Amino acid sequence: MSDLTPLKNLLVEPKHIVITTHHKPDGDAMGSSLGLYNYLVQKGHYVRVITPTDYPTFLQWLPNNPEVIIFTEKPEESKELIAKAELIFCLDFNSLSRINDLGDLVRDAKGKKVMIDHHLEPEGFDDFRHWTINACSTAQLVYDFIVNIMDEKDVINKDVATCLYTGIMTDSGSFRFPTTTAEVHRIVAELITCGAENSKIHQLVYDNFSENRLRFLGHCLLNKLEVFPEFNSAIIVISKKELEKYQISTGDTEGIVNYALSINGIRLAVMIIERPDKVKLSLRSTGDFPANEICKKYFNGGGHRNAAGGSSDDTVDVVREKFNTILPEYKALLIQ
Numbered sequence: 001m002s003d004l005t006p007l008k009n010l011l012v013e014p015k016h017i018v019i020t021t022h023h024k025p026d027g028d029a030m031g032s033s034l035g036l037y038n039y040l041v042q043k044g045h046y047v048r049v050i051t052p053t054d055y056p057t058f059l060q061w062l063p064n065n066p067e068v069i070i071f072t073e074k075p076e077e078s079k080e081l082i083a084k085a086e087l088i089f090c091l092d093f094n095s096l097s098r099i100n101d102l103g104d105l106v107r108d109a110k111g112k113k114v115m116i117d118h119h120l121e122p123e124g125f126d127d128f129r130h131w132t133i134n135a136c137s138t139a140q141l142v143y144d145f146i147v148n149i150m151d152e153k154d155v156i157n158k159d160v161a162t163c164l165y166t167g168i169m170t171d172s173g174s175f176r177f178p179t180t181t182a183e184v185h186r187i188v189a190e191l192i193t194c195g196a197e198n199s200k201i202h203q204l205v206y207d208n209f210s211e212n213r214l215r216f217l218g219h220c221l222l223n224k225l226e227v228f229p230e231f232n233s234a235i236i237v238i239s240k241k242e243l244e245k246y247q248i249s250t251g252d253t254e255g256i257v258n259y260a261l262s263i264n265g266i267r268l269a270v271m272i273i274e275r276p277d278k279v280k281l282s283l284r285s286t287g288d289f290p291a292n293e294i295c296k297k298y299f300n301g302g303g304h305r306n307a308a309g310g311s312s313d314d315t316v317d318v319v320r321e322k323f324n325t326i327l328p329e330y331k332a333l334l335i336q
């Protein structure tokens with residue numbers, strides 16, 4: 001981690017601050033961003049959260065969500081705020097390509113860039129970083145930043161705690177991925193003490209789907225799941241037509257790939273979705289199988305070892321067929 005003392009000194013006086021996060025933000029992206037927002041506004045800073053794109057309705061209840069600006073909806077206001085910002089916090093990503101058109105604006109902005117992130121291989125656009133791949137979530141790192149860098153645990157109120165709990169909960173697979181250490185449980189216990197209503201948060205995030213989404217899940221599992229026992233792998237392919245039929249919106253496909261991984265013995269689960277602009281892939285794996293390596297090598301992507309993603313300009317059928325050679329290539333690792 002870099003020396004953050006100069007950053008701490010900058011934060012002594014009120015500053016104009018922008019917080020941004022990756023496109024199609026997930027629970028950790030929004031939880032960490034709004035967690036940091038709710039902390040910084042209490043300190044008297046002028047803060048706005050700008051997301052590159054919209055995000056799921058099951059995250060729109062987070063405390064002070066109405067303060068978030070979506071770049072695609074308000075590009076001019078976003079540009080002005082970024083130009084004026086003295087500090088730009090970049091949360092849950094470490095490569096500017098992850099924030100679409102905001103990338104150029106952030107790169108050229110005069111404000112100091114602060115990266116708080118837990119993904120591999122930072123690109124290096126930042127002036128300050130609070131980064132490690134050993135954190136279960138960026139929300140965990142925001143907690144660590146507030147408590148151990150800023151020495152301000154007492155500023156964690158119910159709103160901050162609620163947002164950070166949501167980030168940690170979603171990115172740790174509800175506290176079950178290997179990154180969920182004893183320390184993570186200690187942090188989560190502190191957040192509950194600070195006011196996070198854990199049971200209510202689980203309900204707001206996970207029991208908040210439309211009927212269509214549940215039926216779509218049924219369709220994926222019954223009709224679309226292909227299982228390859230000889231490779232301990234499973235693949236789900238979804239076409240644009242199916243997304244339209246079930247009126248699938250942002251966030252509705254999230255988490256479906258994990259169901260494939262819940263089959264006994266499956267080490268690799270792949271979900272291939274034909275989005276309007278390109279084909280998007282989500283990979284999940286168990287143990288030390290490197291899902292991110294496949295995404296990096298074949299699909300312009302990356303991510304974590306057990307949760308990775310990428311995209312392709314090929315047709316959905318071509319992308320699916322690529323796995324006819326990728327699975328045999330990785331067979332030795334898959335059948336370990």
Ligand code: 5GP
Nearest residue numbers: 282283300301302303304307308309310311
């Ligand atoms: P998801 O499958 O939920 O979209 O993404 C899982 C993880 O994979 C994300 O947390 C992110 O680290 C990574 N990821 C997803 N899509 C991409 C991509 O297009 N490029 C890169 N570098 N990483 C991605």
Ligand code: MN
Nearest residue numbers: 028092138171
């Ligand atoms: Mn994350």
